[in-house]
Amino acid sequence: MTESVAIELRNISKHYGDTLVLQPFTLTLEGGCRTVLLGPSGCGKTTLLRIIAGLETPDDGGRLIIGGEDMTDVPAEKRRIGFMFQAYALFPHMTVAENVGYGLRVRGTPKEEINRVVDKMLALVNLEKYKDRNVLALSGGQRQRVALARALAIKPKILLLDEPLSALDAQIRHKVREELAVILKELGITAVIVTHDQDEAMVLGDQIVVMEGGRIHQAASPTEVWQSPATGFVAGFVGGSNKIRARVAEGALNWLGTTTPVSSLTSINRERAEAAQTRRSGQGEEHNAELYFRPDDARLSSAADAAGPEVTVKDVHFMGNFVRVTAVTATGGLVKVNLPEADASVVSGAKMKLIVEPGDMLVFARPEA
Numbered sequence: 001m002t003e004s005v006a007i008e009l010r011n012i013s014k015h016y017g018d019t020l021v022l023q024p025f026t027l028t029l030e031g032g033c034r035t036v037l038l039g040p041s042g043c044g045k046t047t048l049l050r051i052i053a054g055l056e057t058p059d060d061g062g063r064l065i066i067g068g069e070d071m072t073d074v075p076a077e078k079r080r081i082g083f084m085f086q087a088y089a090l091f092p093h094m095t096v097a098e099n100v101g102y103g104l105r106v107r108g109t110p111k112e113e114i115n116r117v118v119d120k121m122l123a124l125v126n127l128e129k130y131k132d133r134n135v136l137a138l139s140g141g142q143r144q145r146v147a148l149a150r151a152l153a154i155k156p157k158i159l160l161l162d163e164p165l166s167a168l169d170a171q172i173r174h175k176v177r178e179e180l181a182v183i184l185k186e187l188g189i190t191a192v193i194v195t196h197d198q199d200e201a202m203v204l205g206d207q208i209v210v211m212e213g214g215r216i217h218q219a220a221s222p223t224e225v226w227q228s229p230a231t232g233f234v235a236g237f238v239g240g241s242n243k244i245r246a247r248v249a250e251g252a253l254n255w256l257g258t259t260t261p262v263s264s265l266t267s268i269n270r271e272r273a274e275a276a277q278t279r280r281s282g283q284g285e286e287h288n289a290e291l292y293f294r295p296d297d298a299r300l301s302s303a304a305d306a307a308g309p310e311v312t313v314k315d316v317h318f319m320g321n322f323v324r325v326t327a328v329t330a331t332g333g334l335v336k337v338n339l340p341e342a343d344a345s346v347v348s349g350a351k352m353k354l355i356v357e358p359g360d361m362l363v364f365a366r367p368e369a
C-alpha cells in the first residue's frame with residue numbers, strides 16, 4: 001500500500017501566448033483515488049497532467065498542493081511522481097528488468113535493493129517470467145505492463161498515465177484495462193489517467209473529470225456522470241446521446257413537433273427546463289432548450305396511435321447484442337436508436353414513431369451563443 005496524497009488544484013489556468021487552453025478552475029483529487037480526465041482531443045487533458053507533473057507551470061495565481069504541501073514551484077524531478085506516457089517510451093536495448101530498475105539506478109539505489117524492487121514490481125504486473133527478455137520481444141500489452149512496473153518502481157506518491165492503453169488494439173485493450181484497474185486499486189495510489197474513451201474512464205476512474213475546450217464540465221463519480229450529466233456536453237459525450245433542439249413554453253417541452261409536459265420530467269430536468277423557459281421567454285419560436293436522450297433509451301413504434309415524432313429509418317446494423325438504427329427526423333437530423341433485438345418492421349425507408357419516456361429525457365437550457 002502506498003502512502004496516499006491528495007492533489008489540490010487551486011485557481012489553475014493556462015495560457016499558451018494569447019490562447020487560453022485551461023479555463024480557471026479549482027478541484028481536489030482525493031488521495032488514493034483514481035481520477036480520469038476525459039474529453040475530446042485538444043480539450044486540455046495533457047496540459048493539466050503536465051501541470052501536475054511539473055512539466056508546465058500554471059498561470060500566475062494558480063497553486064498546486066500535493067499532500068498538503070505547495071508544490072507549484074517545486075521542479076518535476078523533486079515531486080515523486082511516476083509517469084506513463086502514450087508510447088510507453090521503454091528503452092529498446094534493455095531487458096524487462098533493466099527497464100523496470102532504471103529509475104532506481106539513476107537514483108543510485110544499491111543493486112540488491114533494485115533487484116528486490118524489480119522482482120516485486122514484475123510480480124505485481126505478472127511478468128516474472130519475462131524478466132530477462134528484451135522489451136522488443138514482448139506484446140503490446142506486456143510492454144504496457146513493463147511501463148507500469150517501471151513507473152511504480154520509484155515508489156511514486158502519484159502516478160500519471162497519459163492514454164496508457166492507446167497503443168493496444170481493441171481486444172487486448174479491454175483485458176489490460178481491467179488488469180490496470182485492479183492493480184491501481186490494490187496499490188491505493190493517487191492516480192490521474194488521461195483518456196478520450198468513455199468506457200475506459202468508467203472502468204478506471206473513481207472520479208471522472210469531463211473536459212471540453214479547456215473547461216471542466218463535471219467532476220464526479222462514474223455513476224453520477226452517467227445518471228446526472230451536468231451539462232449538455234457531458235450528456236452528449238458520455239453515452240453518445242442524441243441531441244435535439246427544443247423549446248420550453250407554457251409548461252411543455254416541444255421537440256420535433258411533439259409535446260412533453262415539463263411536469264413529467266425528472267426533477268433536475270424539470271428545473272432546467274423551467275429555467276430555460278424563464279431565461280428565454282418571449283423570444284418567439286426560438287429554441288431555448290436542448291433535449292438529449294441515449295440511443296438505449298429510445299424505441300421505434302409502427303403503431304398508429306403511438307405518441308412521438310415521425311422518423312424515417314435510414315440504416316439498420318446488427319451489432320451482436322443489440323441492433324443499431326439510424327433514423328432521419330422531419331427536420332433532416334439523424335437520431336440513433338439501439339434496439340435490444342431485431343424487429344422485422346424496422347427496415348430502411350420505414351416511417352416510424354420515435355418514443356422516448358419523459359423519465360429518460362435530459363433537458364438543458366440552450367447555451368448562450
Ligand SMILES: Nc1ncnc2c1ncn2[C@@H]1O[C@H](COP(=O)(O)OP(=O)(O)OP(=O)(O)O)[C@@H](O)[C@H]1O
Binds near residue numbers: 021045047
Ligand atoms: N506547447 C504548446 N504551445 C501552444 N499550444 C499548445 C501547446 N501544447 C498544447 N497546446 C494546445 O493546447 C490545447 C490543449 O492541448 P492538450 O494536449 O492539453 O489536449 P489533450 O486534451 O490532451 O489532447 P489529445 O487528446 O489530443 O492529446 C490544444 O489546443 C493544443 O493545440
